[in-house]
Amino acid sequence: MKPLVAGNWKMNGVAASVAELDAMIAGHDAASRAVVDLAICPPAVLIAAFAPRSGPIAIGGQDCHAKVSGAHTGDIAAEQLKDAGATMVIVGHSERRTDHGETDEIVRAKAEAAQRAGLVAIVCVGETEAERKSGRALYVVGTQVDGSMPASATAESLVVAYEPVWAIGTGLVPTAADVAEVHGFIRAKLVALYGPVGESVRILYGGSVKPSNAKELLSVKNVNGALVGGASLKATDFLAIAAAYR
Incomplete structure (x- = not known):
């Protein structure tokens, strides 16, 4: 399957930041488009x-509401993201789960709303440092996968992003073996949920991905791309990560 490298700008960027987008577009030449x-x-x-x-x-959103419209001040419907030009949306990011108390049930409803609107849902899962140290990483991730995924999916409508919470923005990175274990576990879960479709759903790794470690992380089995945070704010860094596939 063709890998995906997606940048999550979080609460960063202003209108002038379009210059970075233009630089990314210029650097994403025909050779790059063919492979990632x-x-x-x-x-x-x-x-x-x-x-x-x-x-x-592609341009995506960072969150959406489960409903089409209504009295939900400050929220954005998946259909509104689609209308604005988005083609995908991140749901269930650990910062949403922590800062806004989003449960697996809420995340699942948002993923299904994304599909309803014709957006690709990028569903995030991942364990905390305490959960990993206590040996519960696979249990936590498995519970999130079971509870957060939409009822049905195609390889085109769903992307899963594994982001160990303790590695997001910290500079800490799991070993390639750790990533392989979790991604293989998620793959098996997706196959159990969706049958053969689960073999073709892209699973991204996220958490302190940068040009210096991209090649190693993105070559791990069942890693089909990356969800990149801070390194996606600069075209040079983002394109260098994508270049791991060239």
């Missing part, structure tokens, strides 16, 4: 400005 898909998920206020000029780079 790229996406950027900027703050929602930038989606409508970024989408028309993004060309070969």
Whole structure:
């Protein structure tokens, strides 16, 4: 399957940041497009400005509400993201789970809303440092997969991102063996949930991915790309990570 390298800009970026997007587009040449898909998920206020000029780079949202519309001040429906030009959306990121108390049930409803709107759902799962140290990493990730995935999926409508919470923005990175174990476990879970479709769903690794470690991490079995945080804010770093596939 063709890998995906997606950038999560989180609460970073202003209108002038389009210059970084333009640099990414310029660097994502025909040779690069042939081997890897790229996406950027900027703050929602930038989606409508970024989408028309993004060309070969997909634009996504960072969250969506489960409902189509209603009295939900500050929230954004999946259909509104689609209308603004997004083609995918991240749901269940650990920062949403922690900062906003999102449960697996909520994440699943958001993933199904994304599919309803015609967006690719990037569903995030991952354990905390305490959970890993206590030997519960696979249990926690397995519970999240079972509870957060949409009822049905295709290889085109679903992406799973494994992001160990303790590695996000910390500079700490699990070993290649640790990543292989969790990604293999997630693959087996997806096959159990979706049958043969589960073999073709892309599983991304996220957590302190940078140019210096991208080649090692992205070559691990069942790692089908990366969800990149801080390193996706600069075109040079983001393109260097994607270049691991060239």
